[in-house]
Amino acid sequence: MSATEQPNHRQRRAVFLSTPGLWKTGHGRQHPMKPERLLRTHTLLEAYGAFDAPNVRVVTPPPATEDELALIHSENYVEVVRILSEGGTWTETREYIVPWRYGFSEGDNPIFPGMYETESLKAGSSLTAAKMLYNDECDVAFSFGGGLHHAAKSSAYGFCVFNDTAIAIQWLVNQGLRVAYVDVDVHHGDGVEAAFYDTDRVLTICIHQDGRTLFPGTGFVDDAGINEGEGYAVNIPIPPYTDDDTYLWAFNETVPPLLERFNADVVVTELGVDTHYEDPLAQVMLTTAGQTAIYEAFDALAPRWLACGGGGYNIDVVPRSWTLAFGVMSGQEFPDELPEAYTSKFGGQFLRDHVQPEIDDLTQKRVRQRMEEVVAAVKQQHKL
Numbered sequence: 001m002s003a004t005e006q007p008n009h010r011q012r013r014a015v016f017l018s019t020p021g022l023w024k025t026g027h028g029r030q031h032p033m034k035p036e037r038l039l040r041t042h043t044l045l046e047a048y049g050a051f052d053a054p055n056v057r058v059v060t061p062p063p064a065t066e067d068e069l070a071l072i073h074s075e076n077y078v079e080v081v082r083i084l085s086e087g088g089t090w091t092e093t094r095e096y097i098v099p100w101r102y103g104f105s106e107g108d109n110p111i112f113p114g115m116y117e118t119e120s121l122k123a124g125s126s127l128t129a130a131k132m133l134y135n136d137e138c139d140v141a142f143s144f145g146g147g148l149h150h151a152a153k154s155s156a157y158g159f160c161v162f163n164d165t166a167i168a169i170q171w172l173v174n175q176g177l178r179v180a181y182v183d184v185d186v187h188h189g190d191g192v193e194a195a196f197y198d199t200d201r202v203l204t205i206c207i208h209q210d211g212r213t214l215f216p217g218t219g220f221v222d223d224a225g226i227n228e229g230e231g232y233a234v235n236i237p238i239p240p241y242t243d244d245d246t247y248l249w250a251f252n253e254t255v256p257p258l259l260e261r262f263n264a265d266v267v268v269t270e271l272g273v274d275t276h277y278e279d280p281l282a283q284v285m286l287t288t289a290g291q292t293a294i295y296e297a298f299d300a301l302a303p304r305w306l307a308c309g310g311g312g313y314n315i316d317v318v319p320r321s322w323t324l325a326f327g328v329m330s331g332q333e334f335p336d337e338l339p340e341a342y343t344s345k346f347g348g349q350f351l352r353d354h355v356q357p358e359i360d361d362l363t364q365k366r367v368r369q370r371m372e373e374v375v376a377a378v379k380q381q382h383k384l
């Protein structure tokens, strides 16, 4: 489908992949990746009546099968995750499992009961989204439980066990499609980038807080792909304290021309909302207005749009920003006052931010100077 044939937004068929199994269990009480992020988002959308619109469908995804997980992960790792999840310590070939060799330890990636079921369901969610887009059953699909962009072939990493996003992309590539991936999570999408670093079938674009100041410490401008993939990995490392205007300027200077040049069949996005100024894990200063402008840009740029969730650790911000995202996807505008069915359980008042982050003039000036340098370097690296 070309951009000119894009259905008008009111008619855009939007799918929301959701089921309580996605938030049934999680990394533990003290961990920032709280399952309640997903419960709250589903509850808020439901309270707004978002799922009642005639162009919207809520779809219950099945878990990804072992073969589907193996589109990206090693069979050994898939087995290890299953056994650790069940409390076991030996593989069928009598390998004694040393959890840290597979990225598991207290801290970022604890082993938890039901881990295999929950995490394979997140992978199944993004994969179902990919299949529905491919089969022309929808125009946009939001796998809000996915976006686990750090998971590696044989290792958990950065709160991520299975890389649902890379699995969905690989499946689409196997059907012969060209896929562009744009990651606006505040952290570099290292796992997805690594999975497609040597191919020209997938363009990866990651905009993230500079790796010298934030986990995972990678994703610099000259990391641009290898072999056939040279030039097909784009990294835009942004300075801490970047605000809405500066971010959107950098986005508009780079992302639309890159997507237009690549001309993908499907655009896959990782919509981590840890770019928000109230996020406890990073220092980028976006508001829900800036994040909504990003969603609107994707809506205009993506012929078919597979949206995945991702990071976001302020539990009051995540449901609001992803509700705004699904509003853009499905052509719905929600009242600013949060519905009572939501506030009676989770508190809060407004859907959109009413307070702006405070950034002093000198910091803002330095950020803008640095951003101009970064954008110039990206344009040079990628001949824009």
Ligand SMILES: [Zn+2]
Binding pocket: 185, 186, 187, 272, 274, 310, 311, 312
């Ligand atoms: Zn993140």
